[in-house]
Amino acid sequence: MLLVLRLGHRRKRDARVSTHCGLVARAFGADGIIFSGEKDEALLESIRKVNEKWGNGFKASYEKNWRKVIKEFDGKVVHLTMYGVDFREKIKELKKEKNILVVIGAEKVPAEVYELADFNLSVTNQPHSEIAALAVFLENLTGLKKKFSGKLEIIPSPKGKKVIKKE
């Protein structure tokens, strides 16, 4: 099981960034994303709709108590942070794990998260984007091998757009 936990969601400010996190988690092979912070039904719904159209059983859910999610997770907890160790040093080791929870923050991540995580890993030590960190980490972890089978399917094309609709 590969899950993502997104901390500190704020309904107004983070709507789009958190949606991107959810869609990246899905497209890059995670089984689900758990949002913490402010509860946001519209956010969950937007990700569910993409899943309905584009396929496969990705789950988006909300959990107020993020500590519980981390503490009860039966596997390795990987916190992505610009302060951490280069993710490439640990990726081989992590590929052998069955269950991984990837934790990504919003503005301020509580110090406790650094302690609770099994690994604090960085995708560069420069400030950029939790979406980017999640994407690069998951791409390296999963190799983008997940197959999707939805109502919509793209035929990769060197020019233009080719989409198949199945109903």
Next chain:
Amino acid sequence: MLLVLRLGHRRKRDARVSTHCGLVARAFGADGIIFSGEKDEALLESIRKVNEKWGNGFKASYEKNWRKVIKEFDGKVVHLTMYGVDFREKIKELKKEKNILVVIGAEKVPAEVYELADFNLSVTNQPHSEIAALAVFLENLTGLKKKFSGKLEIIPSPKGKKVIKKE
């Protein structure tokens, strides 16, 4: 030269997503980002500030005429789109190029972009995030080798935060 062109920026709606694009371009080794769409001084300023603190000569600029940027670029133009061919099929070839312009869109990308680009490449054929697509493509292209030397520098750490301040 490795540049990023971000199309169709909208001041209100895209402020944060475009900022993430700029910071990813910088952290992942590009030399600059050109924003098109609505002019947004605050966006340029926020990226310049990060560069000032964290180092190296990354350039964020605005250009209304995106067609001109693409047409006059002396190198290969890579448009990242979910409709394109798997980027992994072309990455070896692109690593040999000296000058690359990576084009990423906002909501709707004009059909013309697909024609003007030398390559239309996808990072999965699923809907997700232009930030994620940019990050994964650049990581594969550059190997995250760029060194930064700024007023702030992080010492990678397995727990907590270690930052050196140089003034």
